[in-house]
Amino acid sequence: xxxxLWQNILYGFQVSFQPGxxxxxLIGVFLGTLVGVLPGLGPGAAISILLPxxxxxxxxxxxxxxxxxxxGAMYGGSIxxxxxxxxxxxxxxxxxxxxxxxxxxxxxGAALGISxxxxxxxxxxxxxxxxxxxxxxxxxxxxxxxPEYASLIILAFVMLAYFASGSIIKALIMGTLGIIIGxxxxxxxxxxxxxxxxxxxxxxxVGIIPVIMGLFGISEVLLNIESDIRGxxxxxxxxKGLFPNREEWKRSIGPILRGSVIGFLLxxxxxxxxIISSFASYTVEKRLSKHPEQFGxxxxxxxxxxxxxxxAACNGALVPLLTLGxxxxxxxxxxxxxxxxxxxQPGPMLIKEAPDIFWGVIASMYLGNLLLLILNVPLIGLxxxxxxxxxxxxxxxxxxxxxxxxxxxxxxxxxVFIMIIFGVIGFFLKKYEYEGAPLILALVLxxxxxxxxxxxxxxxxxSFSIFVTRPISATLLAVAALxxxxxxxxxxxxxxxxxxx
Amino acid sequence: xxxxxxxxxILLFVISAVxxxxxxxIGIGEWNVPGPGFVPFWAAxxxxxxxxxxxxxxxxxxxxxxxxxxxxxxxxxxxxxxLASIIAYTLLLEHLGFIICTLILIIxxxxxxxxxxxxxxxxxxxxxxxxxYLVFAVWLKAQLPKGLLGI
Numbered sequence: 106x107x108x109x110l111w112q113n114i115l116y117g118f119q120v121s122f123q124p125g126x127x128x129x130x131l132i133g134v135f136l137g138t139l140v141g142v143l144p145g146l147g148p149g150a151a152i153s154i155l156l157p158x159x160x161x162x163x164x165x166x167x168x169x170x171x172x173x174x175x176x177g178a179m180y181g182g183s184i185x186x187x188x189x190x191x192x193x194x195x196x197x198x199x200x201x202x203x204x205x206x207x208x209x210x211x212x213x214g215a216a217l218g219i220s221x222x223x224x225x226x227x228x229x230x231x232x233x234x235x236x237x238x239x240x241x242x243x244x245x246x247x248x249x250x251x252p253e254y255a256s257l258i259i260l261a262f263v264m265l266a267y268f269a270s271g272s273i274i275k276a277l278i279m280g281t282l283g284i285i286i287g288x289x290x291x292x293x294x295x296x297x298x299x300x301x302x303x304x305x306x307x308x309x310x311v312g313i314i315p316v317i318m319g320l321f322g323i324s325e326v327l328l329n330i331e332s333d334i335r336g337x338x339x340x341x342x343x344x345k346g347l348f349p350n351r352e353e354w355k356r357s358i359g360p361i362l363r364g365s366v367i368g369f370l371l372x373x374x375x376x377x378x379x380i381i382s383s384f385a386s387y388t389v390e391k392r393l394s395k396h397p398e399q400f401g402x403x404x405x406x407x408x409x410x411x412x413x414x415x416x417a418a419c420n421g422a423l424v425p426l427l428t429l430g431x432x433x434x435x436x437x438x439x440x441x442x443x444x445x446x447x448x449x450q451p452g453p454m455l456i457k458e459a460p461d462i463f464w465g466v467i468a469s470m471y472l473g474n475l476l477l478l479i480l481n482v483p484l485i486g487l488x489x490x491x492x493x494x495x496x497x498x499x500x501x502x503x504x505x506x507x508x509x510x511x512x513x514x515x516x517x518x519x520x521v522f523i524m525i526i527f528g529v530i531g532f533f534l535k536k537y538e539y540e541g542a543p544l545i546l547a548l549v550l551x552x553x554x555x556x557x558x559x560x561x562x563x564x565x566x567x568s569f570s571i572f573v574t575r576p577i578s579a580t581l582l583a584v585a586a587l588x589x590x591x592x593x594x595x596x597x598x599x600x601x602x603x604x605x606x
Numbered sequence: 607x608x609x610x611x612x613x614x615x616i617l618l619f620v621i622s623a624v625x626x627x628x629x630x631x632i633g634i635g636e637w638n639v640p641g642p643g644f645v646p647f648w649a650a651x652x653x654x655x656x657x658x659x660x661x662x663x664x665x666x667x668x669x670x671x672x673x674x675x676x677x678x679x680x681x682x683x684x685x686x687x688x689l690a691s692i693i694a695y696t697l698l699l700e701h702l703g704f705i706i707c708t709l710i711l712i713i714x715x716x717x718x719x720x721x722x723x724x725x726x727x728x729x730x731x732x733x734x735x736x737x738x739y740l741v742f743a744v745w746l747k748a749q750l751p752k753g754l755l756g757i
Contacts, residue, residue, distance in 0.1 A: 158746045274660045278618055281653035285625055285646050292642035299632055299642055300625075323692070330684055330719065497723070498730060501715040504692055505708060505734060512699070513748045521696045529689065536676050537614040555645040567638030 117464030137177020203407030261375030283547025306519030323528025364413030372421025703753020
């Protein structure tokens with residue numbers, strides 16, 4: 106078993122070290138850092154835009170590149186948080202609290218350095234966990250039938266509500282709305298067309314990619330143009346000493362190790378992911394600190410922990426996709442879409458049917474994390490310059506890329522219209538304080554859930570006992586019930602506490 | 607913002623009611639043979655319950671002191687022109703072709719934000735339309751609509 110694992114890892118490195126794949130990895134992490142730096146363009150929108158561009162390359166190369174964008178964005182996001190107090194993307198919001206304060210005290214270099222090194226360590230540790238955990242999980246998943254999948258997705262929805270950053274009721278409403286939108290188009294079991302009302306473009310259903318581009322790309326632009334778009338005040342201190350000093354190192358090791366564990370575990374959970382794990386890590390560090398009152402004044406612990414956690418979460422999030430075929434957040438859903446477009450079905454069979462993708466992508470993440478570390482230390486000057494690009498120039502380009510991206514998925518303007526419609530919907534959702542992420546997750550999981558649920562009921566001739574008499578399914582539902590109970594009794598989760606602070 | 611929650615709650619309830627009725631029309635089937643309307647029906651029922659819950663919770667909350675209306679702060683003209691230009695772009699794309707449409711789009715968008723920056727708008731328009739054509743159509747071999755110019 107152990108020897109087999111080593112062989113697989115070696116095979117993975119052989120795949121990822123092919124010159125083409127190294128190049129895709131490099132392009133991925135570079136673009137990832139770029140979108141992480143640019144506020145108003147997150148990894149979700151960026152991966153959607155680039156997805157059609159990957160159709161021409163090999164499936165392995167495509168996924169290596171898209172995954173690179175995802176974890177690369179986490180690096181980029183921290184740069185803007187620290188230097189200008191603007192989170193480049195949501196997972197770096199907490200980094201602003203102490204990172205920007207460190208920069209004001211002249212320790213911008215150390216803050217950037219520790220977040221790069223922390224991200225590297227967190228990324229690497231979580232890849233090791235991913236490698237150890239995924240194969241046994243995949244073999245368990247092979248025993249999953251429709252009832253198990255249905256129960257698993259119910260658990261996912263419960264977790265989604267549990268981890269909601271705003272109102273739980275609103276998150277659940279977005280979830281049900283996502284399921285309903287997922288039902289549009291042809292019913293896979295009976296072939297009936299649902300909710301299309303003669304509109305041809307709805308017959309095939311609403312694609313995930315135009316929806317994500319609309320909710321995260323177009324709507325962001327619509328939100329941003331209404332406010333002042335002139336240049337932001339940047340903090341330009343001389344970046345001296347990118348490496349933290351000995352004392353700062355000593356204070357950071359604990360947060361980095363804890364951040365790796367928190368990030369990986371929260372990354373695996375559906376509805377979890379980078380954003381939540383960064384908040385959770387910050388809260389934990391503050392609790393454990395001897396000087397909690399100094400958090401927010403430039404504590405390096407408050408930078409090291411969350412930055413490590415959000416990177417570790419990116420890797421953790423790949424576990425359910427590669428083993429169960431279930432994407433647990435919006436970005437992973439697009440990567441899942443990319444696999445399917447390339448004719449690879451994510452799920453428990455992936456490790457057997459496409460070992461090059463499974464091991465190659467995992468190994469590429471070591472490489473990617475190393476590339477990011479090498480890239481970002483000398484390139485910080487470049488990223489700071491990019492920050493100075495005015496939004497006036499940026500927003501037409503973001504819109505253009507979204508338009509091109511949505512058009513080239515199927516070479517049809519119907520996807521472009523779906524994207525624009527969801528852009529407008531996303532704008533109003535933001536204004537009325539609803540989150541887009543649960544909607545997208547439900548849109549992705551909805552069709553899987555529907556098929557699993559209806560098949561289960563067909564098997565059991567309409568009896569719901571099938572969900573509680575099968576051990577795996579019963580366990581999953583029990584965990585879901587337990588979470589609901591805990592959630593009902595504790596009014597504030599630790600994540601919310603972190604956000605309030 | 608309780609008032610906003612109240613409005614959105616009512617809207618979501620209406621949506622779920624419509625979906626539930628439509629699902630019944632499609633056919634929810636029997637328990638042992640669930641029909642195509644089964645999942646949307648129950649999803650809509652749950653959504654209806656949740657929206658009622660949201661409305662109840664909102665009604666019990668004290669109204670916020672400063673209940674600023676968000677839509678009074680939005681620059682609707684700018685918002686509308688931006689949205690209209692991307693819709694027009696989509697409609698015209700397959701008739702006029704990629705390069706011409708993109709050129710017009712970029713210039714319009716920049717001028718909407720700042721009417722004085724016409725030089726920047728022109729430069730950006732040319733740069734963005736040719737640049738993206740080279741990257742997407744030539745390098746990545748994406749099939750962009752050709753239109754009038756035949757390129």
